[in-house]
Amino acid sequence: MNREAASARRMERLPRFNDMENLTMYDRRNWTRIVQDIELTLRQCPSLVPSIGVLHFQDGRQQRLIVLRGTVPIFFRRTQYNVPMDVWLPAAYPMEPPVLYVTPTRQMFIVPGHRHVDRSGRVYMPGLLTWNTNESRLHFILAEVSSIFSTRPPVYMFPSTATASTRVASREALPPPSRAQEAVSCPRSDSAMEQTMNQRRATLRQRILERARTRFATEFGQMTCLQREIEQETQVIAQLHSDQDGSGSERSRDVLGEEAASLMCERTRVRSDLETIRETVRALDEWIVSHGDLERDPDIETILESTDVHSRTLSEARATDAAIHDAQQLLDDMLRRERLEIDVFLRLVRELAHRQFFVRRVLRRLDGNA
Template identity: 30%
Template sequence: MAPPAKMQEIHQFLSSALTQRGPSALPYAEATKSFIRQHLLNLVSSYTSLDPKTATFTHNDGRSVTLLQADGTIPMPFQGVSYNIPVVIWLLESYPHSPPCVYVNPSRDMIIKRPHSNVSPSGLVALPCLHNWVYPSSNLVDLAAHLSAAFSRDPPLYSQRRPPPQPQPSHSAGSGYSRPFTPHQTDYAADVYKKNAIDKLVEMVHCDLVLVRSAREVETEGLLSLQSGLQRREEEINNGLKDMLNEKETLEQQLQVIAMNTDFTDSWIRENQGKADNLLVDFDVDDAFECTETLSKQMLECTALDLAIEDVVYSMDRSFRDGVLPFDQYLRNVRLLSREQFFHRATAEKVRATQMDAQVASIAARLHS
């Protein structure tokens, strides 16, 4: 258990690091920062040799980003003795939804065991608990326990033997000065060869990454162009569908009007089909326009009065232009006739609306019968 003072200091550090804004803000989702803080506090509380820090992490594609890490040692019991294995646990941008990245961090006098079942030559740790990481049940405390257990079964580090001191040159009889034996020469050549091989491998990997990145950029541009074309087609299809729906609605309205007029015509034909045979020879033509319905009579009367007033106003207008009718009398009569004509037209509109409602009700009743 870490001392309360240290825990308070770590708590303040995490709160400050996770609440920063602007360019120096850590690249974690806002909704997961409370989980990250609690996971690190639980880890430090259980493993006091680990300390949370912020450092720069370089991805394989060359991107560098400032992340949180837990740096320190993990206890490793081996053959009855407890050893401390230096590790660095990086919390990547997608943590805790994705597992952290764990590296063994050997000191100068330590060498990574080759081959190792869980640690690569670069120090990267691979464990089943990392591959099977499940949010939110997986956490850093369980990870540290798995690391300790895995390292106990197969220690990843061993101490590098220090070379013996170089012997001093000595005189040999008949041979002058002998050449000093330096066991480091072979080791130095091997180190140079290994360094050159690593540099060559890094250069090849970098070239491969550049080629892969270029290919992915070309592929991404093609996909973006295809996406733009699909979006444009989607917009055209939506506009066409909208026009078709509007046209369909207009046609349905016209069909209703045609059906209404057809029904009205059929009704009129049925009602007047036998009247032509019963007409008298001396039948007055004006009687053919006599309305039998109250609304129709009212409509005919309003229309006749409206047209009559229209004719009177026309005659008064001509009389005024010819100088027969004075101007004040012309204005007074036009005002009175216009008011009367307005009431006749308003009445006709109301009668027409009532007739239309009656026709619609009649058609609906027939359709449901």
């Protein structure tokens, strides 16, 4: 009875068929698949609400489509947050993948440079690129969205000076960036904050100066030794030249003259190189002074980020495969401890295995192209 009542409530939230009949862009043969996918999605993510909306395309076109509006839960740093999203079903669905948008509120902003979300909030991920009409499902895409966004959220809250009680009451909203979050969660006086920032600036400036000096100290030493050797050889040749003047050997004087001229040109070139290096060091010192407001070290995730789509997709697919494997082991453990019913266990294992099949197929294709 409880399952029937829950199913009835979910069906009440689906768009009315009278409204769907007005949407001529949907093929009647796909209605059953569309309703089935929406129902499975609402079971997995009950915070979404289906409705009829107007989607504005980049070329200026508008179209009335089914949209699931609401939030998708993620788990970031062992805490659940809700990401506001719109999930649109295109007119050719399920032949075409759904269109996902992150819709931040006024208190949120989209993380710039996110690998899966552009500035407009459009979501891009492997599951959408490898969409298959018969095998892909809408709730699989939302599960992938939750998994990827749990690693790196697409939106953050704007930093504020809210009290601790306000922060505890609004834990469902996404956190501000890490630096701002640390500053809010650990209040300090203005003088202490300013002193800490000055220490960080001084440490960073000293670190950059030491690296620059270490880098160019070797080159300065090599240039100085080379110039000293050239001057010594020039003096020897000049001495030989003066000795040959007394012997009357015209040929020897010509050879020595050419060698002396060559060494003089080499000394001029070395001096020019030394001056160029001095100018470079002077320019680096000016850059360090002008950029002394740097406050933090480079982001490790940004440094180690993949530079091409193939490597990024391959690493994400491997991470998804490992996560599915861990989830299967957790389900086995829960079944042994009798904390999970057998029918629920079988359904979850079947969904995970289905998802793992497509992930490993993507891995096999990517490994074959590597």
